[in-house]
Amino acid sequence: MGIIVQKYGGSSLADAEKIRNVARRIAARKEQGAGMVVVVSAMGKTTDQLIELANQISDQPEDREMDVLMSTGETVSSTLMVMALHGMGHDAISLSGGQAGIRTDKVHRKARILAIDPKRVYEELDKGRAVIVAGFQGLTQDADEDITTLGRGGSDTTAVALAASLKADACEIYTDVDGVYTADPRIVPEARKLDEISYEEMLELASVGAKVMHSRAVELGEVYQMPILVASSFREVTGTLIHGGVSMEQFKKVRGIAHDLDVAKVTVRGLPDRPGIAATIFEALADSHISVDTIVQNASEEKLADVTFTVSRSDLRKALSVVEEAAHKLGAREVASDDNLGKVSIVGTGMQSAPGYASRMFRTLFDKGINIEMISTSEIRITCIVREDQVKEAVKALHEAFALQTRE
Ligand code: ADP
Numbered sequence: 580m581g582i583i584v585q586k587y588g589g590s591s592l593a594d595a596e597k598i599r600n601v602a603r604r605i606a607a608r609k610e611q612g613a614g615m616v617v618v619v620s621a622m623g624k625t626t627d628q629l630i631e632l633a634n635q636i637s638d639q640p641e642d643r644e645m646d647v648l649m650s651t652g653e654t655v656s657s658t659l660m661v662m663a664l665h666g667m668g669h670d671a672i673s674l675s676g677g678q679a680g681i682r683t684d685k686v687h688r689k690a691r692i693l694a695i696d697p698k699r700v701y702e703e704l705d706k707g708r709a710v711i712v713a714g715f716q717g718l719t720q721d722a723d724e725d726i727t728t729l730g731r732g733g734s735d736t737t738a739v740a741l742a743a744s745l746k747a748d749a750c751e752i753y754t755d756v757d758g759v760y761t762a763d764p765r766i767v768p769e770a771r772k773l774d775e776i777s778y779e780e781m782l783e784l785a786s787v788g789a790k791v792m793h794s795r796a797v798e799l800g801e802v803y804q805m806p807i808l809v810a811s812s813f814r815e816v817t818g819t820l821i822h823g824g825v826s827m828e829q830f831k832k833v834r835g836i837a838h839d840l841d842v843a844k845v846t847v848r849g850l851p852d853r854p855g856i857a858a859t860i861f862e863a864l865a866d867s868h869i870s871v872d873t874i875v876q877n878a879s880e881e882k883l884a885d886v887t888f889t890v891s892r893s894d895l896r897k898a899l900s901v902v903e904e905a906a907h908k909l910g911a912r913e914v915a916s917d918d919n920l921g922k923v924s925i926v927g928t929g930m931q932s933a934p935g936y937a938s939r940m941f942r943t944l945f946d947k948g949i950n951i952e953m954i955s956t957s958e959i960r961i962t963c964i965v966r967e968d969q970v971k972e973a974v975k976a977l978h979e980a981f982a983l984q985t986r987e
């Protein structure tokens with residue numbers, strides 16, 4: 580039988596009993612003869628706690644040290660999982676991301692996987708062992724071999740990358756919900772589980788906040804045409820298959836709604852209105868590895884322009900220092916910021932050729948008295964930036980307006 584890559588998220592590993600539960604699942608599949616490669620996340624809220632601890636020690640902890648610190652969370656779960664398997668009489672070994680051959684670039688806290696050499700993984704599988712890999716981490720490709728992490732939620736990406744590299748028979752992501760829903764089921768109890776979803780739609784949903792999958796994991800799945808099953812680690816129910824085939828549910832034009840509470844906005848006012856200004860600001864941000872989301876530029880009075888863009892809150896401080904320097908050089912009037920924003924998006928491939936989706940979205944938000952601060956779109960997505968405290972209400976209202984709780 581071939582290789583199966585599984586990944587278990589933090590809430591599925593939150594305590595000793597849950598770790599034993601997962602170990603039993605791994606053991607059962609191994610007994611059926613599969614070569615088991617299992618990626619584990621840090622237990623429960625460990626990563627948040629490590630970040631909180633670092634912030635108590637330092638105002639600006641270094642990114643390199645943060646990666647060493649955060650990677651320990653996954654190390655703990657991988658070793659405990661092996662101990663649980665040993666206790667059940669199964670041979671298993673824990674490997675760090677580096678030992679599993681995962682090499683990344685040097686961008687700490689959001690490193691990208693550059694290459695995987697799974698030699699050691701194969702060797703351990705050949706010995707009949709279940710291989711438990713610490714997720715979310717790798718080593719830089721240079722001689723330093725520094726520890727890096729792949730960005731929050733990055734264990735999903737470890738799993739899909741390993742599955743692709745090992746040409747696994749299956750890649751299964753186990754989490755605390757039954758699959759991918761039409762919206763976060765914790766906010767919309769009526770949300771419907773999808774049997775399947777295309778890479779394209781899942782990627783859009785993930786990149787605008789549906790944290791059930793790390794967006795880079797979906798990207799890799801698409802590139803390597805690796806179908807990804809998202810399912811519950813607690814219940815034996817059918818999950819959601821993310822794949823490249825034509826979706827059977829195409830009659831619904833809006834496939835899902837995603838939201839993100841982690842949005843901050845930066846506005847540069849009074850910029851000279853001439854070529855090269857946007858390039859200067861956004862090159863400076865790119866050089867500091869800050870991802871910029873929605874961007875709006877509008878001309879104001881006296882040939883001056885205002886530029887507004889959003890970043891994740893964790894990048895705000897860095898973004899402000901970079902932008903203030905650039906704004907000063909360019910002679911801008913002022914830089915302002917707001918970190919109480921969120922975004923809500925509707926996503927669906929069917930929307931691209933059908934008019935009326937944007938107007939219905941805006942009308943629904945207006946009816947709820949929700950002000951739209953910024954709007955951005957892709958071919959298959961419309962996103963509105965709104966006040967953070969109105970995001971949940973917006974998600975519920977949109978779910979109802981587009982009747983996502985029903986199949987047709
Ligand atoms: P894990 O620790 O297993 O990686 P995450 O917390 O990262 O789990 O992701 C699972 C969570 O994603 C769910 O508990 C749910 O609240 C949230 N979520 C957001 N959007 C969706 C969606 N469309 N479908 C399912 N879950 C979603």
Ligand code: ASP
Pocket residue numbers: 588589620621626627652714715730731732733734735
């Ligand atoms: N433990 C990491 C996080 O909390 C990675 C992951 O869970 O995927 O972001």
Ligand code: MG
Pocket residue numbers: 588732735790791792793
């Ligand atoms: Mg996750």
